[in-house]
Amino acid sequence: xxxxxxxxxxxxxxxxxxxxxxxxxxxxxxxxxxxxxxxxxxxxxxxxxxxxxxxxxxxxxxxxxxxxxxxxxxxxxxxxxxxxxxxxxxxxxxxxxxxxxxxxxxxxxxxxxxxxxxxxxxxxxxxxxxxxxxxxxxxxxxxxxxxxxxxxxxxxxxxxxxxxxxxxxxxxxxxxxxxxxxxxxxxxxxxxxxxxxxxxxxxxxxxxxxxxxxxxxxxxxxxxxxxxxxxxxxxxxxxxxxxxxxxxxxxxxxx
Amino acid sequence: xxxxxxxxxxxxxxxxxxxxxxxxxxxxxxxxxxxxxxxxxxxxxxxxxxxxxxxxxxxxxxxxxxxxxxxxxxxxxxxxxxxxxxxxxxxxxxxxxxxxxxxxxxxxxxxxxxxxxxxxxxxxxxxxxxxxxxxxxxxxxxxxxxxxxxxxxxxxxxxxxxxxxxxxxxxxxxxxxxxxxxxxxxxxxxxxxxxxxxxxxxxxxxxxxxxxxxxxxxxxxxxxxxxxxxxxxxxxxxxxxxxxxxxxxx
Numbered sequence: 014x015x016x017x018x019x020x021x022x023x024x025x026x027x028x029x030x031x032x033x034x035x036x037x038x039x040x041x042x043x044x045x046x047x048x049x050x051x052x053x054x055x056x057x058x059x060x061x062x063x064x065x066x067x068x069x070x071x072x073x074x075x076x077x078x079x080x081x082x083x084x085x086x087x088x089x090x091x092x093x094x095x096x097x098x099x100x101x102x103x104x105x106x107x108x109x110x111x112x113x114x115x116x117x118x119x120x121x122x123x124x125x126x127x128x129x130x131x132x133x134x135x136x137x138x139x140x141x142x143x144x145x146x147x148x149x150x151x152x153x154x155x156x157x158x159x160x161x162x163x164x165x166x167x168x169x170x171x172x173x174x175x176x177x178x179x180x181x182x183x184x185x186x187x188x189x190x191x192x193x194x195x196x197x198x199x200x201x202x203x204x205x206x207x208x209x210x211x212x213x214x215x216x217x218x219x220x221x222x223x224x225x226x227x228x229x230x231x232x233x234x235x236x237x238x239x240x241x242x243x244x245x246x247x248x249x250x251x252x253x254x255x256x257x258x259x260x261x262x263x264x265x266x267x268x
Numbered sequence: 269x270x271x272x273x274x275x276x277x278x279x280x281x282x283x284x285x286x287x288x289x290x291x292x293x294x295x296x297x298x299x300x301x302x303x304x305x306x307x308x309x310x311x312x313x314x315x316x317x318x319x320x321x322x323x324x325x326x327x328x329x330x331x332x333x334x335x336x337x338x339x340x341x342x343x344x345x346x347x348x349x350x351x352x353x354x355x356x357x358x359x360x361x362x363x364x365x366x367x368x369x370x371x372x373x374x375x376x377x378x379x380x381x382x383x384x385x386x387x388x389x390x391x392x393x394x395x396x397x398x399x400x401x402x403x404x405x406x407x408x409x410x411x412x413x414x415x416x417x418x419x420x421x422x423x424x425x426x427x428x429x430x431x432x433x434x435x436x437x438x439x440x441x442x443x444x445x446x447x448x449x450x451x452x453x454x455x456x457x458x459x460x461x462x463x464x465x466x467x468x469x470x471x472x473x474x475x476x477x478x479x480x481x482x483x484x485x486x487x488x489x490x491x492x493x494x495x496x497x498x499x500x501x502x503x504x505x506x507x508x509x510x511x512x513x514x515x516x517x518x
Binding site (some may be wrong): 021022025026029030032033036037040105106107108109110111112262263265266 | 280335338339340341342356358359362363365367368372375376379380381382383384385388408
């Protein structure tokens with residue numbers, strides 16, 4: 014039995030960890046945070062080229078359509094991949110400094126979230142010009158929150174398992190590659206045969222893309238999908254937090 | 269009572285890491301993995317204001333003991349009860365990121381050691397002052413020498429204001445002036461009702477700072493008592509062993 018007095022200022026630690034990641038990442042770079050915008054824009058350009066020139070698509074504003082797939086997908090895969098490595102990468106902290114271990118993956122997710130929010134801001138600006146603002150936009154903060162819940166859940170799970178089996182990070186990398194095709198990024202939800210559609214809705218990354226497009230492109234309510242998204246996300250977080258909490262006390266022995 | 273350890277043991281498994289899962293399961297079934305007991309049945313108590321040195325040969329379990337008290341690792345069995353704020357400096361410069369400046373690292377490190385934002389802001393000048401690093405505060409820590417890192421790390425740990433400070437052989441790095449400063453600082457601990465738990469191979473420091481000493485040998489608590497007698501016993505016991513091994517004692 015071990016009792017540690019929790020005198021730590023968790024919010025302050027979190028803030029310092031997030032700031033650390035940012036400063037370390039962007040120090041000595043002249044363009045700094047703009048680099049986080051370059052990658053999704055390149056992807057957008059390439060996919061738009063392929064699907065308007067090579068396989069012409071009938072969709073109006075394909076670039077906007079595809080960007081609504083790329084941004085949530087990018088946020089998820091970046092946050093999950095870095096979240097998975099976070100515990101092992103911070104081994105020296107885990108082994109030597111007693112503080113809430115949960116703060117490490119959470120700080121990584123928040124760091125990625127900051128980038129995502131900047132990208133979303135630009136996306137909203139573009140959407141406002143192209144399709145106009147509508148009342149359904151009030152759902153967007155909920156969608157982002159559920160994304161954070163889900164990615165925290167999977168990161169808790171994978172980062173703690175990665176301590177024991179370092180293969181986990183490669184599984185995550187492969188899963189992220191597969192997701193690019195299984196999330197409706199360059200195709201639409203209506204292209205999916207109804208017999209598979211329900212599976213897509215249970216994939217939170219796909220559900221987020223679906224819901225974002227409903228809100229921003231079509232101005233319709235997210236419907237039942239957002240409840241399914243919420244259910245899967247909360248359950249994932251519960252599972253991830255449970256596993257993490259069960260094995261975190263042994264992290265320092267395996268790092 | 270500030271800290272109570274009751275029959276604390278720590279087991280590590282040897283030869284079982286980084287294998288295929290199937291191999292691991294097979295070895296567990298065949299019991300090929302062997303347990304290594306870093307600590308066996310260690311019990312002691314520390315009162316407020318009491319400082320003690322932990323001595324013993326390499327691999328005796330000293331650092332494991334400190335890790336368990338700090339809460340970074342968990343005992344396999346036994347109870348550890350802490351009744352106050354325990355600050356741990358298990359290695360100098362942990363939590364320091366080389367690419368961050370001294371200033372940024374003070375904030376990061378202090379928060380990890382348990383200080384709140386308002387406390388850090390209030391104590392910032394004092395931390396810098398004690399470390400003597402004002403001129404390098406905005407330089408990245410990777411440009412610091414190990415002694416400079418030690419100064420900053422120790423200064424932050426001291427200002428975390430723990431009721432018990434755990435130090436794992438950290439005086440060795442700083443220069444003499446800074447060592448003296450640190451020793452002066454921790455030697456006033458008993459007056460302030462604070463405790464020091466101090467792993468060291470430097471018997472001079474142990475004698476000067478700690479009236480009480482623990483001697484660990486192969487994970488077992490060999491002796492616990494006044495520093496002079498425990499250190500005497502330890503030195504007497506380690507001499508013949510060293511001679512058997514062919515090592516000349518000075």
